[in-house]
Amino acid sequence: MTNRVCMVCGNDFEDESRFKPRQYCSDNCSDFSKFKEAFEKTILLIEPTPEAKKLIRGDMFRFANILSKSTNTIGAQNVSN
Ligand SMILES: [Zn+2]
Known part of the structure; x- marks a missing residue:
């Protein structure tokens, strides 16, 4: 088991893979x-x-x-500027 840093979110994770090293936590x-x-x-x-x-x-x-609001906007209407 190796401790790695996720390339997307930057969090540490345990890489349990034996062959190809994982780059992402999830x-x-x-x-x-x-x-x-x-x-x-x-x-x-x-x-x-x-x-x-x-x-x-x-x-x-x-x-x-x-990212900054961390609200779920899935399904939000497209609002024109
Ligand atoms: Zn991640």
Whole structure:
């Protein structure tokens, strides 16, 4: 067993895997990393209109705010600025 630091949340965790060392403490942190990578990849491939860009930026701003507010905003309505 090895003590590791999660690459997403920064918390310590016990790595009990014998073969491939784990980088994340949980499935949630692993998913976050996966989705972030997919997001980064696809955002470069889409060609949003100026109006759609505004909505995407709004979403990203909302994501950032989730961290500071720590409220569950799943299902929240898209509010235009
Ligand atoms: Zn974690």
